[in-house]
Amino acid sequence: NTIGVIFDLDGVIVDTAKYHFLAWKNLADDLHIEFTETHNELLKGVSRVRSLEILLNIGNVTLSDDKKQAVLISKNEDYLGYIKKMNADEILPGVKDLLNKLDSRGIKYVLGSASKNAPLILKQVGLLERFEGIVDGNSVSKAKPDPEVFLIGAKKLNLKPESCIVFEDAIAGIEAANKANMISVGIGDEDTLNEADFNFSNLTEIPNNFFEELIKE
């Protein structure tokens, strides 16, 4: 095929942001930092280490490197407690229909996520085997908005970046896709994701001929 798709995970395939929030909130409480759902928006699509820096900044708290390592481990253990309870009911609307459509058209897709827990999450919801490849937080050295994660994805698809379509819910992810010279599709709030080439509120809104039209171009 002449095109391929790269999916972000959190906010596109599943909503794990709510579990990240619960785990960060626990940590924030321990550190006496006030942390709200609005603050949580700042962490979407951002790496784990960077997320901690943002949280500490909000609370004006400094920690030693050792303490940082320790709280990152406990935050992740807490988060994994929620992830291990996930199942296929948590797949976001429109995802399965879209994957079926891509399968029937022979269009390949990979995952491009900042999460080091991405394979586990896909396994929990029963989608792991469907992807041609997984690029996650373990395989990249530079976090979004750096395009690295998506450029590795293009290699896995055996396609040039211009032939890849990226579905993303975070500003940093859209920026990464644009820098990679890919077609960026923002999923979520159109005003927030105004740098995207296309915008849809969720995956059920993708028109039937969306991919055909892109192939024609």
Ligand code: G16
């Ligand atoms: C996801 C989330 C981020 C999270 C990051 C790292 O990214 O949106 O909030 O900080 O993964 O996750 P972990 O702590 O599991 O390694 P994405 O790229 O899937 O949206």
Ligand code: MG
């Ligand atoms: Mg995301």
